[in-house]
Amino acid sequence: MKSINQSHIFFFILTAALLGCAKGNIAQTQTVADDLKENEGFISIFNGKNLDGWEGDPNLWRVENGLIVGELTPKSDLKTNSFLIWKGGEPGDFELKVEFKITENGNSGVNYRSERVDGIPNALRGYQADIDGKNTYTGQNYEERKRTTLAYRGQKTKINAQNPPGEIRDYIDRNAWKGLELTEELGDRDALKSLIHTEKWNEMHLVIKGNVLKHYVNGVLMSEVVDEDEINKSLKGLLGFQVHVGPPMRVELKNIYLKEL
Template identity: 40%
Template sequence: LSGWKGDPKLWSVKDGIIYGTTIGNKLKANTFLVWDGEVDDFHLSFEAKCTGNNSGMMYRSQWLNEADHRLRGYQADIHPNPPYVAMLYAEQLDKRGIVARRGQKVEVGTDGKPKVVGKTCEVTPVKTDEWQTYEIICRGNHMIHKLNGEVAVDIIDNHPNKQLKGLIGMQLHAGPAMECWLRNVRLKEL
């Protein structure tokens, strides 16, 4: 896992695929495999699948606890519930939580409140235990998540504490034992 920081008991590489699991290692809090670099404006694409719990790709994140590999920031969710897959979730970020569900175009005001201003796609079931392609595109305060080439969420974030630069990291979620796989990770700075 050269170029990444994470708990070696939880993360490994098998046949060129990044593999994370909490089986046999119950987590007290979410933990992440964090890429060793920071990005601001970028286009990230990757394929992922997970079983047992939800996961997600954090971006423009900051360390919440580096020793435990914990992050706070934006997350593109990998979640079995159709409205939540590819949604924008603000993890440990000013108690914001869900910013935009799949299918929503959202503008966050300077008061920090999200407002749905349009629709991006139909919300249909997704098998997150099978390989899916995710994309995250960020330019300034404009963020887009794509799922299998289709825009899932489109957000303009005018929150006073919006994140414009930070770390990227893949999540292992506390709770039920889980596994996740990550491959074909591509990052292009814009």
């Protein structure tokens, strides 16, 4: 057996190290490429400087340190839920990503496929991805001023029509639509809650296509609605962020990206 001198040993070690670095760089490149592919087609709908392209009550909404801030103070006299409404269109099938942070007593949400309410400034009526500071409801599907709860967190539901004549409120029981049919459990509600950070940054990701409405928080599916209610469902409409009537609160938003499908 031939002996291996120190120079050979050094060469082998150096070669192994370089190969290791190369493999690491390849892996890193693949990860970046995957991220770019995942975000392909998204456009920013907030410029980080001001509320150009948005409409809302300036007493409630502002831009601060590159963030959209919705705030109720002890002096606020809010009588009805108020929205910051995107003026860029009425998306039908789309994905929306937004990072949010909300105070413990806060109540907010992302409205979509919504319509304005006659006679009430900055009010919307339609689907909402719920957000609240205690994370009691965050991720659920709640239809503002219409059918109320369509899916609680941890639920996949099918929404059936209630065809008899009457007002929508006649078909609501304990703040949930009577036509709500549970088709699948997506996970334990409290276990899913544990994945949502309190008073820290979270990401809401909506995937809305046809009559299937999916709400993800931090990459986890929190609720899914299949809306088969031909009378009440909506296939396009306005986007907006909510400040809910209640105690003083603050919600912050950043990195708002939209991809129309």
